[in-house]
Each structure stands twice: as structure tokens, then as C-alpha cells.
Amino acid sequence: MEMNKQMFQQRKKQFLCGLLVTAMLTACSDTADKTQPVSHPPEVKGEVYLAPDSPKKAYIKTAKLVMTQHPLLEPLTGKITYNESVTSRISSPVAGRVIASPLALGTQVQAGSTLLELDSPDVAAAEADYAKAQADLTLASKAFNRQRELYAGKAIPQKDLEQAQENFNATRSEARRAQDRLKNLHISAGRSDGRFSLRSPIPGVVVERNVNPGMEVRPDRDAPLFVVSNLKKLTLLMAVFEVNLNKIRLGQKLSVSVPAYPGELFPATVQYIAQVLDEKTHTVQVRCDLPNADGRLLPGMYATISVDSEPGDLAFVIPLTAVFTEGDDDYVFIALDENHYQQRPVEIGLRLKDKAVVTGGLKPDEQLVTEGALTLRVEEEVETESDKP
Numbered sequence: 001m002e003m004n005k006q007m008f009q010q011r012k013k014q015f016l017c018g019l020l021v022t023a024m025l026t027a028c029s030d031t032a033d034k035t036q037p038v039s040h041p042p043e044v045k046g047e048v049y050l051a052p053d054s055p056k057k058a059y060i061k062t063a064k065l066v067m068t069q070h071p072l073l074e075p076l077t078g079k080i081t082y083n084e085s086v087t088s089r090i091s092s093p094v095a096g097r098v099i100a101s102p103l104a105l106g107t108q109v110q111a112g113s114t115l116l117e118l119d120s121p122d123v124a125a126a127e128a129d130y131a132k133a134q135a136d137l138t139l140a141s142k143a144f145n146r147q148r149e150l151y152a153g154k155a156i157p158q159k160d161l162e163q164a165q166e167n168f169n170a171t172r173s174e175a176r177r178a179q180d181r182l183k184n185l186h187i188s189a190g191r192s193d194g195r196f197s198l199r200s201p202i203p204g205v206v207v208e209r210n211v212n213p214g215m216e217v218r219p220d221r222d223a224p225l226f227v228v229s230n231l232k233k234l235t236l237l238m239a240v241f242e243v244n245l246n247k248i249r250l251g252q253k254l255s256v257s258v259p260a261y262p263g264e265l266f267p268a269t270v271q272y273i274a275q276v277l278d279e280k281t282h283t284v285q286v287r288c289d290l291p292n293a294d295g296r297l298l299p300g301m302y303a304t305i306s307v308d309s310e311p312g313d314l315a316f317v318i319p320l321t322a323v324f325t326e327g328d329d330d331y332v333f334i335a336l337d338e339n340h341y342q343q344r345p346v347e348i349g350l351r352l353k354d355k356a357v358v359t360g361g362l363k364p365d366e367q368l369v370t371e372g373a374l375t376l377r378v379e380e381e382v383e384t385e386s387d388k389p
Contacts, residue, residue: 046342046380047340047341047343048333048342050379054339056372059371059375060335060369060376062335062367062370063368064367064368065318065362065363065364065366065368066316067316068317069309069314070316070350071308071309071317072247072307072308072350073350074352075304075352076240076305076307077303077305078238078239078256078302078303078304079302080234080297080298080300080301080303081236081299082227082229082235083229083230083290085233086202086229086233087230088228088229089226090115090200090201090227091221092217093219094123094219095216095218096120096121096122096123096217097119097120097214097217098212098215099195099214100116102209102213103116103209105207105209106205106207107205109200109203109204109205109228111201112199113200114198115198115200116211117195117197118195118196118197118198118217119195120194121194122196123185123194123196126178126181126182127192127193130178130179130189131192132178133174133175133178136171136174137174137175140167141168141171143164143168144164147160147164198226203230204230204231205229205230205231206226207227207229207299209227210224211226231298233290233292234290234297235289236268236287236290236303237285237288238285238286238288238305239278239281239283240284240286241282241283242277242282242284247307248307250271250272250273251270252269252270252307253267253269253308254267254269254270254305254308255305255308256268256303256304256306257304257306258302260296261296265306266290266297268288270286270287271288271289272286272287274286315349315358317357317358318355318356319354319355319356319371320352320356321373322369322373323348324373330348330356331343331344331377332361332373333369333372333373333377334367334368335367335368343376343380346358346362347360
């Protein structure tokens with residue numbers, strides 16, 4: 001009986017010792033767990049950390065910063081027109097009736113190509129005048145030669161010879177005038193059919209036609225019968241406000257876009273700056289050379305013109321979606337790595353419709369947050385609020 005009691009006491013002591021050891025190990029484990037540091041990045045003002053699996057990262061887009069030529073002012077609007085140096089508006093110098101089908105629109109012509117033919121009383125009269133002048137000149141020449149022979153034989157006085165010479169000179173001048181009239185009309189001397197061929201003075205394309213078969217035409221007609229132009233060379237007209245005139249100069253290169261070809265840019269060069277200011281609109285008209293080798297641009301098209309800086313004048317041109325404003329300052333976010341973003345103040349020189357020209361605060365090759373800047377800003381505020389005691 002005594003032995004059983006001793007065994008019970010011994011087992012009780014073993015149980016209590018085991019329980020004590022377990023409690024001590026548990027306490028040590030809890031203490032170790034509480035003192036073990038939690039892995040998280042250091043908190044820095046103006047910086048945001050996103051977890052690698054954060055769903056917010058789907059709204060963040062970045063792009064590498066590269067310095068480029070930048071716009072000097074808001075895009076201008078303009079209109080494409082014919083280049084007047086290679087355009088001719090052609091009217092008939094004589095009255096007449098169209099006797100053949102005029103050349104069709106879109107026809108390619110060379111200098112001297114016939115555009116239409118007329119049956120012209122004016123031409124018939126000019127041919128008759130030339131024929132009469134030539135006949136009169138022949139008679140006057142014979143009379144002068146006869147008088148000169150008579151004078152040589154002392155059969156007539158000198159005044160008769162002088163009168164014959166004067167008549168000959170006047171008749172010769174009239175013959176030259178009649179001949180020049182035919183030459184100006186591009187009519188061969190000796191013809192008498194009264195036909196007139198209207199010709200193109202320059203090579204190009206028939207872009208306008210205001211005449212039909214059988215139509216009566218006159219030299220005093222207001223509208224030209226034909227317009228021929230070289231459409232490989234066009235002119236761009238634009239109006240520049242007085243305040244922006246110092247950003248436009250002769251020979252400056254411009255970039256032109258038209259609605260017909262979205263995303264494409266066509267080069268133009270400033271050729272002429274008007275010397276008179278429009279007092280009503282306070283604008284100055286500017287003419288630009290616009291090459292059109294492939295013929296895709298058409299007169300009458302409206303265009304948007306970008307005026308860029310010189311090739312050596314570079315800046316960062318970023319989308320406005322990357323910029324957010326607080327107070328009087330503008331900010332962007334720079335991606336330091338895939339999960340780490342830094343808020344950065346920037347200086348904006350020109351704010352356009354969807355872009356901004358940044359003149360300070362950024363460096364080349366940095367990763368700019370182009371979309372999702374406001375998402376990061378909200379996340380920054382949440383982190384700041386959670387850090388408050």
C-alpha cells in the first residue's frame with residue numbers, strides 16, 4: 001500500500017515536470033514569434049509600394065522617358081490650296097464657239113497641249129488683217145523701189161522719194177503688227193480658217209473646267225475656262241495669332257496631318273509670312289510649301305499643323321494622364337522598380353490638349369507612370385493614414 005502511494009507521487013511529479021517544460025517551451029515560442037521582425041520596405045514620404053500580387057498594378061502603365069523635339073505652341077489649323085507658282089488659270093483671248101470636245105478633267109497635259117478649239121471671228125479678222133498687211137507691204141515695197149529708181153535718174157524730186165519711203169515704213173510696221181498678233185495667238189502665218197487652239201502654258205493636270213462643247217466664249221468672261229496645276233506641289237495656308245508670330249520664321253519645318261490619313265505626318269516649309277496684320281482677327285497669314293509626290297493630298301483639305309522646336313532644342317513630351325496637380329504644383333510618378341514608385345514634382349512649359357512639355361524634374365531613361373498616377377496617389381494617402389498612431 002505504501003509502495004503504491006510512492007509510485008503515484010512519483011508519476012505526479014513527472015507529469016507536473018512535463019507540463020512545466022511544455023509551458024516554458026510554448027512561452028519561448030510565443031516570445032520568439034512576437035520578436036521576429038516582419039519583412040516590409042522602409043516607409044519614405046512620397047513613395048508608394050505595391051505588393052507583387054496587388055490588383056492595382058493592372059491599372060499602372062509605364063514608358064521610358066526620351067527627350068525629343070517639342071511643340072512650341074498649340075497645333076494650328078490650315079487649308080491646303082494650289083501652289084500658285086505652278087498653277088495657271090486659262091481664259092480665251094478671243095471670242096468664238098467651241099467646235100470640239102474640251103479636254104476632260106484630270107487629264108495630264110504638257111506645256112503647249114491643246115485644251116479646246118474655237119471657231120473664232122476674231123481669229124478670222126486677224127488672219128485677214130495679216131493677209132491685207134502683207135499685200136499692202138508688197139505694193140508699198142514696189143512703189144518705193146520704183147520711186148528710188150526714178151529719183152536716181154533725176155526724174156522725180158526728192159520729196160516724192162521721201163513720201164514713198166514713209167509709206168513703205170508705215171506699211172511694214174502694220175504688217176509686223178498683224179504678224180505679232182498671230183504669233184501671240186500661236187497661229188501660223190498664212191492660215192485663213194478662223195480656227196483658234198487654246199493651249200496650256202504649263203505642264204500639269206486639268207483640275208477645273210468651265211466650258212462645254214458648242215459653248216460661246218468671250219475674253220471678258222469672269223471664270224477661267226480651265227485651271228491647270230501641278231498637284232505634286234501644293235501650298236498650305238494658315239493664320240498665326242499675333243502673340244505667336246515670334247515662333248514662326250522663314251524656312252521653318254512644320255508637321256502636317258489631315259483627317260484622311262490619321263496618324264501620318266507630312267512635312268511642310270514656311271515660304272512666306274504676310275507683312276500685314278488682319279486687324280479683325282489679329283492674325284497673320286503664312287504660306288508653306290507642301291510637297292505631294294504621291295498625290296494623296298488634295299487642294300481644299302483642312303489640316304492640323306504642329307510647330308516644333310529646333311532639332312537641338314529637346315524636352316520631355318509626356319501624356320497629360322501622367323500628370324496630377326496639387327495646389328500650384330504639378331507631379332508625376334516614376335517607377336523605381338516593378339513595385340516601387342516615387343512621386344516627383346515637374347515643371348511644365350506648355351500644356352496641350354493631351355500632352356505636356358516638361359522642362360524640369362525628369363531624367364532620360366527613367367520609367368514614367370503614364371497611366372494610373374491617381375491610383376498611386378490614393379494609395380500613398382492610404383499608407384500615410386495607416387501610419388498615424
